[in-house]
Every structure is written in C-alpha cells, then in structure tokens.
Amino acid sequence: MNEKSAYDILYERGFVEQITDEEPIRRLLKDETVTCYIGFDPTAASLHIGSLVPIMSLMHMQRCGHRVIALVGGGTALIGDPSGKTEMRRIMTRDEIDGNAEAIKKQLSQYINFEEGKALLLNNADWLAQLNYVEFLRDIGRCFSVNRMLAAESYKMRLEKGLNFIEFNYMLLQSYDFYYLSKHYDCVLQMGGNDQWGNIVAGIDLTRRLEEKKIYGMTFPLLVTSQGHKMGKTEKGTVWLEAELTSPYDYFQYWINTEDADVGKFLALFSLLPMEEIEESGKLMDSELNMAKAVLAFEATRITHGEDAAVAAWGAAVNNFGLRPVRPDLFPSSTIPRTNATDASAIPTVEKARGELGEGISAFELFHDAGLCKSRGEARRLITQGGAYVNGRQVTVFDEKIGNDDAEDGVIRLRKGKKQHVLIRVV
C-alpha cells in the first residue's frame, strides 16, 4: 500500500540530519527488512518531548515493516554520556536506573508494538553489567584510538571543562552495544540525535574491525524552536510523556503554543498525517495558522495519550480559549472534532470542601492551593500585578475573600494570566 520507503518517509518529514552512507541505506530500507535500534537513557522515570523525534522515527520504521529495537540504556546510564554536555552528570545508583528503565519500557510500548517479535525492548545492562574489565580492554579497547576519540566533536566541549575517565569510556560501551546488537540481533542501523554521531560512527568502526561487517548510522536534527528556544520547557518545567507528570491538557497546550514558524516542521515530525495535507496547510496565514496548531496539538496528544484524552484536551481548549473548529477541508485525515461541542472536563480541577470555603479563603491562598503559584508570596505578587482572575473578574486585593458564594454550579474558575486555568470544584 505504501510505495514510499522508510527512508523516503523519514527524509521528507525532516528526520534526517546525517547519514553514514546515503545510497546503501536508501537501498536497504527500500528492498529489505532491516533491524534498527535507538538507545534511550533511563536517567529519569519518564521520557520527555526530547525523545519524541527518535520515538516517532521508530514508529515510522515499524509501520514500514522494519524491525525496531528500543534499547534502554540501563548499563550505559551507570556511566553517563558526556556528549553535548558541559558538566558531568550525577552518578546514579543501580536501583534508580533499574526503576527508570522499567518505567521507560512501559512508556515506549504506547508508541511501538512489541508483540510477536515486531519490535524488541532490550536493556544493555543485560550484557554490559557482566563484562570483564581486562577482557574488554583486550578485545574492545584495543580497537579504539585515543587520538581519534579526542578529536570527536562530542568530547570537544568537555575537553575544555574536563572529562573524567568513566565518561571517556562511554563511547566504547555504546559502540559495544551496536556491535553486540549487530551480532546477536542482526541490527544494521543505529539512529539517534545528532549529538550521538560520534558514538554511532565509533560503533560502526568497531563492528567493521571485529566482524568485517558493514553497518550504518543515521542522526536526527537536534530541535530548537525557530527562535532558538529549547524544546520541551514551559512555565511548568519539562514536558513529560507521562500523563501523571504532564497532563494531556498541558501536553496539548504545549503543542498549541508552538511558534508560527515551526508548525509545519512539527506536524511532519510529531504527527502521522500525510505530508500532502501538511504541505497544504502551509498556505495558512496569520491567525489561520492556529487551526494547524490545533491539529498539531490534537494529533500529538492523541499519539501520546490516546484519542479520548486528546478529544478532552481539545474540548478544554475550546472552552478556555474559544478555540475555533478546524475547517473541514484542512487535514482530512485528522480525527480532530470539527464541531463546537465542549466537554471541559479536562481543565485542571482542584477540589475544595464546602466547609473550608465557608468563611471564604484569601485569594492569594486559593491561587497557591490550586497550584497556580509556587508560593503564597508569588500569588500575592500575581494579584498585585493584576494577573489573577476569579470567574473572569480581575482580583485586585490580595486577601480578598473567595467563598462558596463565588461558586457557579459548584465551580470557581481561577485564571492566572491569560493562559493558565484551574477550576475549584466545591464538594
């Protein structure tokens, strides 16, 4: 059904930054079923938006019939990848890493079908943790030239600030991973962020020296917004893929706030919509672009949190921001609702006991309790500066009492600034 090869798809959607050999890779992905892998770092209990490009690339590979390996770096996390970092990372304990690795495995299953050998989920701790140091040095270490390693871009930055031996070894371990996967799982392609280029190429060299086997590498662009801001940070911090950490509502809001110049690029990378539809939307100008942003937000939320959560997040956006329906001729493949129906249940809601509100609570306390402000002081400042609203009315006195009388249908609507809404449900 699909004439395009995985390479064509990745290329046209903007996934490809560097590749080791264009022609062979193009052919391979077109004519054969290949096994490819990407490593994920278990340094936190959840992946975040920064991992989404790799995840989406694996989805595309799988949809094209290739076998994908998601490698959780339980072993390499014990070392800490220095690539692209200015500071050494905190060394994590074995338990922390194992716990995170488990959580990440579960998360990846939302995007990739691991049934019946269509995809594999491996943990490199399974082979790295039992390596024998002297043997490793003799078999693997001898294949690495320190001179070449020092020349690698990934170490440059650290050579100025300092790099210690444990981190210097990271490249050997990741190279060994690739070698190991190529040997035991017939993996021929490693993909990763562009900061992984050095590590990937080193793995290719190692495998060639040990096995005389040719394998390949591809890297993705490291995304910053068109304004140069880093991806995945908002007023609430990192945008996680885990619903417990970043709600589908916030996740949707993150995407709908995409800068104009990034909408097309992000639709290609973070939705599965056909490129023709995405290109068509490129004609949208000015505020019409908000329709494309809505579709981006909806599709991205759908992929990560499911259709129902996406619809709910959309409904909340309609309710809070007067988001208008997307024209029917745009993005026909998207399942975004085209109606005006408004289910606002996804708006963040905090419950308060009727009794607690009996005497009325000072506005600044309420904003703090609702989680809109990190401290009471911040809430006071917010009110003083005129950024606090109750039921759409600006609060001007910081200790104005808010009580049961302010509830409309059992709900008090709080708003911080223009964008952040929380409902207080009186129970």
Add this chain to the structure above:
RNA sequence: GGAGGGGUUCCCGAGUGGUCAAAGGGAGCAGACUGUAAAUCUGCCGGCGAAGCCUACGGAGGUUCAAAUCCUCCCCCCUCCA
C-alpha cells in the same frame, strides 16, 4: 605528588568584613500590544499574611558586635609542573 586558580541564588556570572536576599545577563512570571504566535516595552523574580523573622553563597568548625567575604581542616573542579 608540587605550585597556582576556582566552587555564589534555576543557569551564566559579579561581589573579598557591615549599606548583601547578594550587581549584570539568560530563563521564568505578570502587564501593555496580539492570534493561546513571535518581536518589543514595563514591572516582578528565596520562604513566611506586615514590622520582622527564617533559609541561602562546596562541607565542617573557628575569629568577630557583624562573615559569601578573614582563619583552620576536608571535599570537588581547572591550569601548569611531575
């Protein structure tokens, strides 16, 4: 191992006895302008309901009415020498 230089609030970075909750920049928040965009301008930007108090300048002690600043020991990083 020796000599020198460093570790400051979310990040970068100034501060070498009181006027320091700590210059400046970035990030962030709010206001104006807008399209839930960007840019720009303005205000805010440790905690506690104010005075004041508490917490904070790598760690532990000490000197002093008073310490981010002085002394001692320790930890970590960088540069040069070995």
